[in-house]
Structure formats: structure tokens, C-alpha cells
Amino acid sequence: xxxxxxxxxxLTKRFGDVVAVNNLSLKIPYKEVFxxxxxxxxxxxxTLNMLCTILKPSSGxxxxxxxxxxxxPDAVRKSIGIVFQDPSIDDRLTxxxxxxxxxxxxxxxxxxxxxxxxxxxxLVELEDKADKLMRTYSGGMRRRxxxxxGLLHYPKILFLDEPTIGLDPQTRxxxxxxxxxxxxxxxxxxxxxxxxxxxxxELCDRVGIIDxxxxxxVDTPENLKRKIGGDVxxxxxxxxxxxxxxxxxxxxxxxxxxxxxxxxxxxxxGEKYIPHIIHAADSLGMEVESVSVKKxxxxxxxxxxxxxxxxxxxGKWMGTMSMVHRRRIK
Amino acid sequence: xxxxxxxxxxxxxxxxxEWREKSRIIASLTTPILxxxxxxxxxxxxxxxxxxxxxxxxxxxxxxxxxxxxSIRSGISVIWDKEFGFMKEILVAPVSRTTIILGKAMxxxxxxxxQGIIVLVLSPxxxxxxxxxxxVLALPTMFVMALGLECIGxxxxxxxxxxxxxxxxxxxxxxxxxxxxxxxxxxxxAPKALAVVSYIDPLTYGVDALRIILLGDYGVLPLWIDLVxxxxxxxxxxxxxxxxxxxxxx
Numbered sequence: 001x002x003x004x005x006x007x008x009x010x011l012t013k014r015f016g017d018v019v020a021v022n023n024l025s026l027k028i029p030y031k032e033v034f035x036x037x038x039x040x041x042x043x044x045x046x047t048l049n050m051l052c053t054i055l056k057p058s059s060g061x062x063x064x065x066x067x068x069x070x071x072x073p074d075a076v077r078k079s080i081g082i083v084f085q086d087p088s089i090d091d092r093l094t095x096x097x098x099x100x101x102x103x104x105x106x107x108x109x110x111x112x113x114x115x116x117x118x119x120x121x122x123l124v125e126l127e128d129k130a131d132k133l134m135r136t137y138s139g140g141m142r143r144r145x146x147x148x149x150g151l152l153h154y155p156k157i158l159f160l161d162e163p164t165i166g167l168d169p170q171t172r173x174x175x176x177x178x179x180x181x182x183x184x185x186x187x188x189x190x191x192x193x194x195x196x197x198x199x200x201x202e203l204c205d206r207v208g209i210i211d212x213x214x215x216x217x218v219d220t221p222e223n224l225k226r227k228i229g230g231d232v233x234x235x236x237x238x239x240x241x242x243x244x245x246x247x248x249x250x251x252x253x254x255x256x257x258x259x260x261x262x263x264x265x266x267x268x269x270g271e272k273y274i275p276h277i278i279h280a281a282d283s284l285g286m287e288v289e290s291v292s293v294k295k296x297x298x299x300x301x302x303x304x305x306x307x308x309x310x311x312x313x314x315g316k317w318m319g320t321m322s323m324v325h326r327r328r329i330k
Numbered sequence: 331x332x333x334x335x336x337x338x339x340x341x342x343x344x345x346x347x348e349w350r351e352k353s354r355i356i357a358s359l360t361t362p363i364l365x366x367x368x369x370x371x372x373x374x375x376x377x378x379x380x381x382x383x384x385x386x387x388x389x390x391x392x393x394x395x396x397x398x399x400x401s402i403r404s405g406i407s408v409i410w411d412k413e414f415g416f417m418k419e420i421l422v423a424p425v426s427r428t429t430i431i432l433g434k435a436m437x438x439x440x441x442x443x444x445q446g447i448i449v450l451v452l453s454p455x456x457x458x459x460x461x462x463x464x465x466v467l468a469l470p471t472m473f474v475m476a477l478g479l480e481c482i483g484x485x486x487x488x489x490x491x492x493x494x495x496x497x498x499x500x501x502x503x504x505x506x507x508x509x510x511x512x513x514x515x516x517x518x519x520a521p522k523a524l525a526v527v528s529y530i531d532p533l534t535y536g537v538d539a540l541r542i543i544l545l546g547d548y549g550v551l552p553l554w555i556d557l558v559x560x561x562x563x564x565x566x567x568x569x570x571x572x573x574x575x576x577x578x579x580x
Contacts, residue, residue: 052422053422054418054421054422074424077422077423077424078424082422084415084418084419086415086418087414087415088414088415088416088418088419089414089415089416089419090343090347090411090414090416091414092346092347092350092351093343093346093347097343097346100339101339101340101343102419102423104332104335104336104338104339105336105339105419105420105423105424105425106423106424107332107335107336107424110335149419
């Protein structure tokens with residue numbers, strides 16, 4: 001038995017001349033929540049599709065739950081649950097019917113399936129919608145049902161491909177809540193792809209930054225951000241210089257920058273540092289007029305690791321847009 | 331056990347999808363009824379040698395047509411499944427491609443079969459009082475016919491990605507297969523060239539079998555030859571479909 005849920009060695013996928021995934025070597029231990037972070041077209045979904053046995057790798061090797069994706073695809077499929085980026089439900093059936101088909105396909109025994117369906121429905125709070133046709137569901141509800149379905153057969157590893165793409169910010173947070181809940185309750189390994197820094201931050205134990213099919217950095221979100229400096233807090237005070245000195249007295253690692261009225265501090269966790277600033281200002285008898293936190297964006301992280309900004313990809317972006325559109329019109 | 335359950339669930343899914351859509355059922359029953367009542371009645375003006383009642387003569391042919399149109403049309407479900415992503419859900423499941431094809435093909439075939447039964451039940455309306463034993467004996471033949479035809483639809487669906495493309499190909503298949511099957515004229519009186527082409531059409535054997543079983547008349551081939559060909563065709567098509575699905579992953 002492998003000690004890693006996922007272990008890839010020089011995993012490579014070529015489409016003609018294009019190398020979508022380039023010598024990817026990764027080790028993801030059991031029960032970890034791992035995020036693949038990168039822009040559209042970086043090779044995230046291709047990597048996931050190979051791990052899910054949808055695509056055959058051009059070269060290299062990957063073990064999922066100890067099974068070779070190339071030689072034992074059926075064993076791999078039994079160990080994993082997948083929530084695809086694009087919708088993959090039958091919207092002319094009810095939510096429960098979709099789950100029942102899934103249970104049959106994955107060989108969950110009937111009596112067990114009945115109980116389990118209730119369990120996963122309650123996890124995503126769709127019990128009272130379960131017998132309605134899926135076409136009447138909202139985008140967020142569909143996503144939740146897909147989450148429930150991905151978990152139904154007790155997978156050891158759950159793949160989530162861009163779990164919140166195309167959803168509005170409120171629904172996104174809602175989905176995060178369910179994902180966290182399921183991580184907590186099911187104690188499974190989760191591998192998710194995303195191009196939202198905040199999503200990786202919110203959900204993942206470790207994040208791999210992927211660009212042009214290569215992993216350029218793997219670490220915890222905190223460390224990744226620390227390496228690029230983290231959140232930038234900007235505060236408006238009367239005497240920034242004194243405040244800067246005061247802050248350094250408490251924590252010599254911070255290096256505040258300041259102008260005549262503005263102090264700028266870069267710290268790993270911006271929100272948690274704000275009280276320090278207020279406190280320090282208070283002790284100097286200063287008033288803080290305004291304060292703002294700027295989170296590092298994927299772009300910042302990217303820039304720092306790859307030396308270039310996220311490339312413009314009109315085509316891909318349009319693809320995403322039309323997908324969002326498709327999701328809406330249904 | 332688990333395979334049987336998977337096939338059953340996929341079969342049930344096709345049935346639910348079809349029968350929840352009432353307009354679809356009505357639409358697919360309209361065509362055979364038009365042929366039977368309007369075309370069939372209109373053609374009574376001239377007498378065809380050897381045919382006592384033209385409406386009765388085409389009745390097995392119209393059942394064959396119902397099976398054909400409904401089966402081919404349901405192949406479009408593969409394209410829907412691809413378009414709406416459900417295909418991915420099925421393809422990553424730990425079940426064999428044959429299981430998937432059997433579930434889908436039997437589901438679509440059952441839908442066509444049930445529509446065929448509705449037409450069969452309408453027979454008294456054209457003054458045809460079928461022997462109940464003969465009617466029951468026709469059922470297995472109808473189902474196996476539907477299964478083979480259904481797989482033609484699935485095969486097209488597996489290789490095409492667009493609904494428009496499917497509809498175009500469908501019209502290229504439906505009418506020639508229907509006309510060539512001898513459903514609306516007796517093959518033994520047709521010009522030789524036409525008759526030869528007709529024997530390439532798998533529907534010919536089904537219609538011929540149904541005529542012999544239901545009416546006990548107008549058969550052009552021995553019943554056993556018809557049945558062997560109908561069964562062999564269904565078997566061949568099911569195998570072709572699961573092979574095609576294995577070749578085409580998405």
C-alpha cells in the first residue's frame with residue numbers, strides 16, 4: 001500500500017506539438033487537500049483528466065490510491081470521485097434519480113445506497129429538493145448535487161475541477177462551506193484545481209502552482225504568500241514614521257514602508273495584523289483614518305514564481321465565458 | 331449483479347426520459363398514423379394484384395416504420411449526453427462499455443417497442459382483427475428489430491457531435507430504409523434492381539417476419555431466414571456500438 005494518495009512521476013501529456021503537461025512529479029499524501037493553481041490552459045484539467053483515467057498520458061507514470069492509471073483504470077475509478085468542471089448531470093431526471101444511477105454504476109449495495117443518498121443529500125442540504133427535476137435547480141444547487149454525487153460511493157480521493165467556476169461570489173462561498181464540511185466529515189483526500197487564489201487559500205492544505213504544464217512551486221498557501229510577501233496593508237495615519245518604528249519594535253521581521261501620510265506593511269495574514277496597527281497607533285496616541293488590505297492575487301503569486309504575468313488568453317477566456325453562459329441558460 | 335443493476339438503471343433512465351416528454355411520444359406516433367390512415371386509405375383507389383386490402387398489407391410495414399423512426403431518433407440521446415456532460419459521468423464509472431451500450435440500447439429499443447405496441451393495438455381501427463396469439467408472437471421479433479435499429483442511431487450518435495448533423499444523417503437513413511424495406515409495396519413484384527437493394531436493408535427482414543407472423547400472408551422469404559437475420563443484425567450492431575464507444579472515449 002502506497003503512503004501517498006497520488007504519486008506521479010514525470011507525467012506528461014502532449015497534444016500534437018503542444019505539451020499540455022510537462023514532466024509533472026507530485027506526491028500527495030492521504031487526507032490532504034491539495035490545490036492545483038494556475039491560469040486557464042496551464043494544464044490543470046489535463047492533469048486531472050489523466051488522474052481520472054479519462055486521458056492516457058503520453059509518458060510518465062501515475063499511481064492513484066496505489067493503482068496505476070494506465071494499467072488498472074477500473075481500480076482507479078473505484079477509488080475516486082469526480083466533480084467535473086462542466087456540468088455532468090442528467091437534468092431531465094430528479095436529483096435523487098441521478099444519485100441512484102451513480103450508486104448502481106459504482107456498485108454501492110442497494111440498502112447501503114439508500115442510506116448513503118440521504119446522507120450526502122443532507123450534507124449539501126438538498127433533501128427537500130431531491131425529488132424535483134434537475135432542470136429546475138439553480139447553478140449552485142446543481143454544483144452541490146454533483147458534490148454529493150462525487151462522494152456517494154465512499155471514494156478515497158475526490159477530484160474537484162474548478163468547483164466554483166461560473167458561480168456568483170455568494171454561491172461560491174456557499175460551495176466552499178459545503179466543501180469544507182465534507183472534508184471535515186468524510187476525511188478524504190481532495191485534489192482540486194482552481195484559478196482563484198482565494199479559493200486555494202480557503203480550502204487547501206497545500207497548493208501547487210502550475211504554469212505551461214509545469215509545477216513551479218508547491219507549498220502551503222501561507223508559505224507561498226509569505227514568499228511573495230503576503231497581504232499588503234495600507235493605513236492612513238498622521239505620523240507613519242513613528243508608527244513604523246513602533247511596529248518594528250513588536251515584530252522586527254516586518255519592514256513597513258511609508259510616505260507622508262501613508263504606512264504600508266506587508267504581512268502573511270492581513271486581517272489578523274490590522275489590530276496590531278490600531279493598537280500600536282493607539283499607544284502612540286495616533287488615530288488611524290483608514291485602513292485597507294490588499295490580498296495578493298493569483299497574478300502577484302504568479303509573477304513572483306514565474307517571472308511573468310498570467311498570459312493573456314483571449315481564446316481560453318472566451319471559452320470559459322461561453323461555458324458560464326451555457327451553465328446559466330440551462 | 332452489479333452489472334445487471336447498472337444496465338437496469340441506464341435502461342430505466344432512457345424510459346423515464348422518453349415518457350416524461352409527452353410531446354415526443356405524440357410526435358413519434360403521428361407519422362405512422364398518418365401513413366396508415368391517410369396514405370393507406372388513399373392508396374386503396376387502385377387495386378394491386380395479389381393484395382386484398384392495402385391498409386392491412388402495409389400494417390406490419392407501419393409497425394416496422396414506428397420501430398425504425400423511434401429507434402434511430404433516440405440515438406440523439408448520445409449527443410445530448412455528450413452535450414450536457416452526462417456521458418462523462420457514465421464513462422468514468424467503473425463499468426464496461428458493453429454495459430453502457432446494453433443499458434442505452436435496451437432502453438431506446440424498449441421505447442420504440444412500446445410505441446410499436448401502441449400501433450399494433452390500433453389495428454382494429456383499420457378493420458384488422460388480429461389473432462391475439464399471433465400478436466403476442468410478434469412481440470419478441472419487434473423487440474429484437476428495435477434493438478438492432480436502435481444501435482444504428484447510437485452508432486451515429488457516438489461518432490457525431492452536433493444535433494444538426496445527427497438530424498441530417500437521420501433523414502438520410504430513415505426514408506431510404508423505410509421505402510426499401512417493402513413496407514409499402516410487395517417486394518416480389520418490384521423491379522429486380524430495386525428488390526436486390528431491398529435485401530441489403532435490414533428492416534426488410536423484420537417487416538417480412540412481421541407480415542408472416544401477424545397476417546400469415548405476403549411473406550417473401552421463409553420466416554426462419556428473416557428471424558436469423560434480424561437476430562444476427564441486432565447482435566452485430568450491439569457489438570459494433572460497444573466497440574465504437576471503446577474507440578471514442580469522449
